Amino acid sequence: MKRILIVLPILIVFVSCAPKNQALNKSISAMNQEIVDLQKSIANLKMENDELDRKITVNKTKINTNSQAISDINNDVTYLTNEISMIKERLETSKPAVQSGDNKSMSKDNQTRNAKTETAEQNDNQIVIIEDKFSDKGSLYSYAYELFKSGKYYESRQKFNEFLSLYPKDSLSDNAKYWVAETYYSQNNYNKAIENIIQMIRDYPDGNKVPAGYLKMGLAYNELGNRNEAVKILKELIQKFPASGAAARAKEFLAKWE
Known part of the structure; x- marks a missing residue:
């Protein structure tokens, strides 16, 4: 009888605690499920973040690769803008003047030619240089650039050097010096190309043409057979201007040379 009296309270306590234990177990189970859901969410966020990083890297590479093309397009736009201005100016100055007796003739100023030609020997070929007079620096630069695009490297070099002598501190001066080097490179005069690039980097260290x-310069050294110096220059380019289009191209050349 005594045993029954002792066991009976224990059973009553156990029975009364059973619902509480069930509620606690349910709460723990719910928390575990929330943890699992949270872990899944974190995993999904990490995947989305990795994909975003990949897309950013791809876009950055595309931007770097196209930066040089964008720079060339800007030069073309500058040329075309100035060319349009030149055409308008020439049309205005070429209008005939009306004189007495109902006789029409060109004015004396319009009869004066703005261009003269002279010859120069270059690589045993006769080169005709057109020396036009330009009223502004933009027209002079654009004309020099057009000569380069037309393959008239000697004439182009003269005009770019003329620009540099007139506007040594202009925002386009580093570009002009770069194109002087390009004219030499295009004529396979790699030593002179390197010399002018070194001068450009020295005189215009912050110029936009420095990476190019x-x-x-690296390509010129390679053409001269000095692969070690070429590799050194291209690695220096990548180190100093890693986000430039020139650096992206340098990596391509280094990969081919390995």
Whole structure:
């Protein structure tokens, strides 16, 4: 009888605690499920973040690769803008003047030619240089650049050097010096190309053509058979201007040379 009296309270306590234990177990189970769901969410966020990083890297590579093309397009736009201005100016100055007796003739100023030609020997070929007079620096630069695009490297070099002598501190001066180097490179005069690029980097260290200059200098050294110096220059370019289009091209050349 005594045993029954002792066991009976224990049973009553156990029975009364059973619902509480069930509730606690349910709460723990719910928390575990929330943890699992949270872990899944974290995993999904990590995957999305990795994909975003991949897309950013791809876009950055595309931007770097196209930066040089964008720079060339800007030069073309500058040329076309100035060319349009030149055409308008020439159309205005070519209008005939009306004189007495109902006789029409060109004015004396319009009869004066703005261009003269002279010859120069270059690589045993006769080269005709057109020396036009330009009223602004933009027209002079654009004309020099057009000569380069037309393959008239000697004439282009003269005009770019003329620009540099007139506007040594202009925002386009580093570009002009770069294109002087390009004219030499295009004529296979790699030593002179390197010399002018070194001068450009020295005189215009913050110029936008400096990365392209390093690339061209590396290629010039390679053409001269000095692969070690070429590799050194291209690695220096990548180190100093890692986000430039020139650096992206340098990596391509280094990969081919390995």
